[in-house]
Amino acid sequence: MSGKPNPYVTVFTPAYNRCGYLGLLYGSLKTQDFDDFEWVVVDDGSTDGTGEVMARFIAENQINIRYHYQQNSGKHAAVNKGVQLAQGELFFTVDSDDTIAPHALSAIVRQWQAVLELSDAVKYAGVCGLRVHADGRVIGGDVDYEILDVSPIDYRFKWGYKGDRAEVIRTSIMAQYPYPEIPGERFCADALTLNRIGRNYVLRYFKDGIYSCEYLVGGITDSSVQLRRDSPRGACLYYAEMAALPGLTKVQRLKAALNYWRFAVYDKQTSFKEHRRAIGSSWSYIMYPAAWVLKFVSS
Template sequence: MNQLTVFTPTFNRAYLLPQLYKSLIKQTNQDFEWLLVDDGSTDETNELVASWQKEKKITIHYVFQENQGMHGAHNTAYNTITTEFNVCIDSDDYMPDNAVELILKNTKNLDENEAGIIGLDATKDNKIIGTTIPSNLKAVKLNELYTLHQVKGDKKIVYKTAVVKQYPKYPLFEKERFVPLDYLYILIDQDYTLKPINEVLCIVEYQDDGSSRNILQQYRKNPNGFAFSRISRIKFGKTFKERFKNAIHLVSSAIFLKNPSWLFKSDKPLLVFLALPFGILLNLYIRFKTNK
């Protein structure tokens, strides 16, 4: 049985997937399998993946589901994965030739309190996304990496599958297709640390139709998903600034929903009350930006 699952949520990305496939068949360590969770694609993704399965160059599992959004695809992936470790590589990204080798080398002999490892993302021209991880850190929680150690930019996490399966699934909200993925990561942070490595595990390309480039539109279209994630961020935030910022966003999302009940779901009601005027201003700003 393979040690690692590389899983890829995908939706109408048949034109991009060959880049990732080519990077996977070139891996210096082939002790992995590739799981594609097709989130309702209407393009030729199914046929494309079937042709790769016939090539038998790597082990490929394909799961099709009705469209639920990125978080719904993650739910399905975590339900499906049986290997010891897993890593998400998005459909518009790919892996350096030695990424699997680095992952398996650095996941050996992890402590019980370590949920996995965290490495670097880079661009095609080998520029690190954001900043590297401080070399003195031997163990770190994801949220602390950004809030306390001031690390910048996306990073790549490899989790123990047994750890991920301990936590609740992302919720699915009717007519919405996005819940921020860090909801799960924050929960894991409460019980585990990550082993940091300053090695590039993923090459990132931000697409014009990707969620990173369209975050304000996502914010407005999926207010339940964003409000839900703010509740945990307020609860577990490490600094007052972080908690207050998320209280502001909770107010804004509640206004989009015309549902003030979200404001009473936080365990810090006074903080949410203080954030009200700022949340109103943020809501007006997002309306202005997304109406252009």
């Protein structure tokens, strides 16, 4: 399907050895009640026939699809490539083993068009719906708002909402905040870029379960601790920046510092002095011995 030169929404999917699930996502995209979108898939080095599956979808010519293969570099690198390829005004990441509701894209566009009518629309990076389980339960628990205009930082740390959400960000803003790609590491927390965006922009959060997901064994969520151990410099960067976020309580900063040192002990390329400078806390280094003990116990 040729599609329009500049679709309104880019639905982006990073794929790695999930070819058995892509059909479910593809099916949910075909049933959308809004058709001005493209599906950009970046295959991060899959070896399970993902390319052949995508070729079949493209041959069906049902929706506008673009497929790109790259050597395995991690989800964050795939997102960076997806942003480069995206032609839509809005960038919506949907993982390869998830689906979206038939009204998802129309709800996103409706919320975004309402934002554009505001006098201060320039301060909005995008909109954000809810992720739900297959039975409709909200990931992280129900919310008590219909519409909430706050930064991603305040949403998590001031308002205290938990669980993954369905963020949809202006593509131009995503391009300004690429994920850091650290040589030899294949993981970077999704929230790192979202926190950076949250220093300068707000999102419109709306109460609508537009994104359905279940967390698979062996997926990124299931193995997040090990992924951080294997990519310690990225993990330390994430927690160092978290500890310096505006508006955090002392307890929240303490947790960020604890997690910094928890993964710093896995970093063989950065000195203790450099770590102390990076975390920017004169007292947090006292957690360093405890982090080594935790590493020993974990191993």
